[in-house]
Structures are given as C-alpha cells and as structure tokens.
Amino acid sequence: MNVLLIGSGGREHALAWALSASPLLGKLFCAPGNAGIAEVAECVRLDSADHDAVIRFCRDNKIGLVMIGPEAPLVAGLGDALGEAGVRYFGPTKAAAQLEGSKGFTKDLCREANIPTAAYGRFADVGAAKAYLASQSLPIVIKADGLAAGKGVVIATMRAEAEAAVDACFSGTFGAAGSEVVIEEFLEGEEASFFALCDGTAALPLASAQDHKRVGDGDTGPNTGGMGAYSPAPVMTQDITDRVMREIVMPTVNTMAKRGTPFKGVLFAGLMITGSGPKLIEYNVRFGDPETQVLMMRLRSDLLAALLATADCVLKDFDLRWSDDAALTVVLAANGYPGTPVKGTEIKCLEAAKLVPNVEIFHAGTRRDGERLLADGGRVLNVTGRGRTVAEARDAAYAAIAKIDWPGGFYRKDIGWRALQRQE
Template sequence: MKILVVGNGGREHALVWKLKQSERVEKIYVAPGNAGTADLAENIEIEATDIDRLIKFCKEEKIDLTVVGPEAPLVVGIVDAFEAEGLKVFGPNKAAAQLEGSKVFSKDFMKKYDIPTAKYESFADAKEAIDYIKKEGAPIVVKAEGLAAGKGVIVAQNVDEAVRAVEEIMVNEKFGEAGERIVVEEFLAGEEATVLAFTDGETIVPMIPSQDHKPAYDGDKGPNTGGMGAYAPAPIATEELMAKVYEEILVPTIEGLKKEGITFKGVLYSGLMIVDGEVKVIEYNVRFGDPEAEVVLPLLKNDLVDIIEAIIEDRLEDVGIEWLNQTSVCVIMASGGYPVAYEKGKEISGIKEAEAEDIIVFQAGTDFKDDKLVTAGGRVLGVTALGNGYQATIDRAYEGVKKIDFADAHYRTDIGAKAIK
C-alpha cells in the first residue's frame, strides 16, 4: 500500500520509521517532511495545512492511507475534508480536535464531565485576567487558548511574571489569534507524565506511559519548549495509577465526547500531573506527542498499519497490542537560543557515527543546503536509545549525542534522571 504522512518534525520521522517496518507498505510519501524522512520516504513540497493540495495529491497518486502527525491540520479539519472525498485518513475530526485546539473548550469539557484538572478561569479581557491573578497570587499558570507549538504555557513564579505573560499573549499578541482568550489556572506541584492512548471511539488502549521534559534547561529551569527529551516507561505511572488514568480520565473523556455527539478516533494524549498519588489532566493533545512518539513507537511490537486500520474500521478491540520489555530514552538536540531566537543553517555532522543497533537519530529541524545536512528549526534532532534499565539506556543516548556536532547545539543533560530517582 501507499501511505502519506503529513508533517515535518521528529514525530513524523518516527512515524515514517515505524510504518516502513510494515511488510504491507510499498511506498511512503511525506508532506513536507525533513532531511531525515527523505532517507526513508519521498518528501513532497506541500505544507501540512494545505488540505486542498494534499487531497489532490492523494487522488492523483492513489494513496491508500494518510497519517496526520501534527495538531494544526487536525484542528482545521483535515480529517473531515479527506473523509468527505472518500479518502482513508488517520486522526480525530475537527470537532474532536477542539480538545487540543481550544484550551477553553477542553477545560470546560473536563469541568462538565468531572475529569480531574486544575482549578481555572478563562478570560477574553486582559484587565479581568490581571485582576484575577492579583487576587489568586502566584505561582500560577497562564495559557494561550489556541495552538502555540508547545510554547503558549507560562508557569509564572510571581504575580509580576504572570501579568507580563497576560500582556505578552493578549496585548502584544505574541501568539496571534491563539491568544485572543487565555486560561489562568492553579499551579500544581507534582511530577508530570504522559499517557497516549489508541482509540476508535469505543475501545481505548493506553500506550506505555512516558515522561516529557518541557523546560529548556537542566533541573526543569527556563522557559517551556516543545519538549527537550523523554523516556518510557515512566515509573511514576504505576499499574495502580494507570488503572486510575483509565477509569477517571480516558473513559470519561471518550464517553463525554460521545455525549456531545463527537466520536474520537486516533491517538488521545493526556498530559498529567501526579500529586500524592492523585492524577489531574494538565492538557489534552489529539495526536502523538513529540518527543513522546520518539520513545513510545520504538517500543511498539505491532505493525502500526494494522492498528491504524483497526481504529479507522472500528475494530480496535480485535487487536492485541504488545510492547517490548525495554526502556527508551530520547535526548533532543536543539539550536542555541531555542525556544527564543536561534540561527538556522548550521552544518550537522556525526549522525551516521551515532546511529547503532540500539540508537536511532530522529530528525526534526533539518534540511539540505548545498548537499550538506543543516539545522532548519529550534528542535533539530532526537537521539533515541533502547536498552535494559534506565541508567544504561540514558548513558547510551548521551553517547550518541556526543558523536553529533553542530554549532551552538544545546541539550539538557538530565533527561531520565527522575526515572532513576
């Protein structure tokens, strides 16, 4: 079969890498892809949100299945548009994608269906938001309502910082339309975890739990990013806790959507905060996380095509999903200055030397310039190692990182440290 993967990040490289292992796959295209996907598939110069051109391409090339990686095309309704044209596509529809596309929708939804989350208020007026912050005090969390590439959440340690965040988002329009409304919520002190789940709208199959590292610097310091690394499985998500997540979060989410007349089919991402054994939802995403995909997909034993088709055809309950009994660690190598200002076009060397039997280098912000591999984004590479035991796997990942070089490369040195602790 012929497959189109939509997107151009590390997650999409991981999806292509996994899909290519299927004996059923004859050819993979990626729109628009990156230098890493070009090694495994054929990149097509069509942007992920150019739905009309993507549909035209799928019809001309007789694509059997389209797999949507990033959130932006899902939120604008790529699945609805493809289905209207009779094209097979993997991902939630526009109504379901509101869970990620609108933080106000998702918080109101959680409140309505008693899904545990932080106390919050939403605002369309900056002055009202600032008055509320001054009343509540800090630390406090300020979130742009819409999509902001993982950077629209500010954890403010004091009131002045929170006020500045409101002004940046609502007055200075740092995230454009995504900041027309904001959510201000209580700060939860605990440990984060991510639980991804496959679902066809009836059956829900949680994946191996993982833990992302959002802040830019060691010790969870600095501004939030799209993610500086991840590991799986996350030991904080015990069997007992996973049972709670299933019963108190995943099932009520899918059932609540059904009551709203919405069927969710695809990958549901629950970003969780664990406080004294209790679990609360920080955020929903409606697709594989990035970098979580880079640690979870390498542990999946099944043919991903089989799972995707079962979800589309409402028969996920027939698929027995299995996982490798190993650990997986991904360290993100970013451009110096990320997530604020950074330069592109720095030559990258050492990837072939880094890649070994148990190390995969997933490319994210990369491109070719004058036949040289160069940086083309904030998060450049995800160096993923597989192994037995956390320390050994962490060591392997960093061995890989040290073999790769580009000017001003920045990475955290403590990815996975919490697993050992």
C-alpha cells in the first residue's frame, strides 16, 4: 500500500520512521518533508491547502492512505475533501477538528458531557472579558480561542498582565485565532500528555508521555512548542489512565458521535493531574510533538495497521504492544527560538551521533545544501534515546548530543527531571 504523509516536522519524521518498518507499506511519500524524512520517504512538493492537488496526487500515485500530521490541514477540512473524493485518510473531519480549532468549543463540550476541566468563561468582546477577569482570582489563564501555533496562551500572575493578554488577543496579535478569548481557572498539579486512537465509537489508549514546554532548564522562560519529552509518564498510573478513559476520552467520543460529528483519528488530551484526579486542559486532534518521537520509539506494533484500523472503524478488535523500555527525546533548537530563530547555520557530525547505541535522530527543521545539513526552523533536531529506565534513555540521548557540532543551536540539559526525581 502506498501512503502519503502530510507534514514536515519532527513528529512527521518519527511517524515516517515507524511507517517505513511496516510490511504493509509499498511506497511512502511525504509532503513536503525535510532532510531527515528524505532518508525514509520520497519528499514531494505538494501544498496541503490545495485539496484538489492532493487528491490528484493520491489518484496518480495509487495512495491507499493519507496520514495528516499537522493540525492546520485538519481544521481546514483536508480530511473532508479526501473523504468526498473516496481517498482513505487518517484524521478527523473539519467539524470534529474543532476540538483543537476552538478552545471554547471544547470547553462547552466538557460542560455538556460533565468532563472534568478548569472553570472558564468564553468571550467575544474585550469589555465582557475584562469584567469577568475582575471577578477572578490569580493566577489565571488567558487563551486565544483558535489555532495560534502554540503562542496564544498566557498564565498571568498579575492583573495587568492578564488584561494585557486579553488586549493582545482582541487587537489582532494572534490574527483570527484571537477573535474570541477563553479565560480559565489555573489548575495546580502535574501535566501529562495522553493519546488515544478513536474510530468514532471505540477508543484505544496509547502510551503516556510528559512534555517540557518552557525553553530553559528548571522549567524557566517562555513557553515553546516543546523542548523535550519522555515516555512513560510515571504520574499516569493505571488508575489514572482508567479514569482518563472513563471520565474524559469516552464521554468526548460519545458526545461527538451523538452530535453527528464522530471523532476519528488520534485524540491528544493535555491533562493536569490534580489532587482530585485528572482534568482536561485542552485537546489536540493529532499526534503531539515531541511526544510522538518517544511514543514511536516504544511502539512494537505495526503503526500502519493501527492507522488503517482507525480509518476503517475496527478498533474494537485491535490491540497494540508497547516496549517496557523508556524513551526520552531532547529538542535541539536554533538560537533565537522561541522568538526569531537563526536559520541557515550548519550542523556537523550528525553521523557520529547516530552511532550511539539506542538512539534515533529525528529531523524537525532541516534542509540540505549539497552535502551540508542546515538548520531551517526553530526546533531543528530531536535526539531520542531508549533504555530500561528514563535515566538510561536520557544518558543515551545526551551522549549523542555531545557528538553533534552545532554552535548555532541550544538545548535543555534537564529533560526528564520529574521522572528522575521519582526514581531517586
């Protein structure tokens, strides 16, 4: 079976790496891909926003499945266009993708389905939002309603900061994403990332992971798209996992089906594990980045078979096997990230780093210039280790990083610190 993977980041490289091992795979294409993905797939120039062009490519190349990596094409309805053209795809429809496309949509669904989440208000004008703010205690969370590339969330500890965040949304800082604002109660606890495959009626939990959002060691500095992750997350005990499926995931699946907009694809729940149990922070409707990198390192089952079972609505008869090993990934980012990253700097000695045992290096923002490998984004490489424990996985990843010659980049030195603290 020929497969088309949409996307160009570290998540897509990890997915391409896993898909390339499937005995069901014929040829793997990726649009647009990156320098690392080109080692396991044929990268093609294809604009995912041009639905007709994607459909033509699928027909011309006998594509049996389209795997849509990023959220933007899903929210824009690429899945709907493929489905109407008779092309099998993995991911939700435009209507179901509102779970990520609109934070207010998700909060309202939580209220309807009695899903545990932070108390909130949803506002379409600055006056009403600030009046609500005045009645709330601090800290408080202000979110642009729509897709803002991970930049539309502010945790405000001062009232002036909260009001400035509201003003930023309504003044157009985040474009259309800020036309509505969600203001939420601040939740105390430990964050975790939880994933489940969903086929509209059934859901199959995947392994857990924990991300590191802040740019600096000790969880300091601004939020980013993620500076590293590890799996499994110790905070996700079997009891907590069962509660997440029972109290959060299945009520979401059932409510979306009841509304006539069944969710098919991967549901990524950002969770806060509080003293009273798990609460939903937000949903994403695609695999996480960099969580996918550690999940794929631990997955022992055929990823393509799992994607097909989801697309064909037969998940209730499907199961997955996971390695008992832990995996940990460290993001190497370009200087200037998460602001304006410096592009075009050369990365050397990657081949030496690849020789470190139990390590895979996933490219997130790279391009080739002849024989040279250049940085071409904010998050550039994901150096991912595997080991019997998080500590072993960490040691493998950092041993590989030590061999990479790239003065133009930086990374956190403390990825996995929460899990390591628990092991001490």
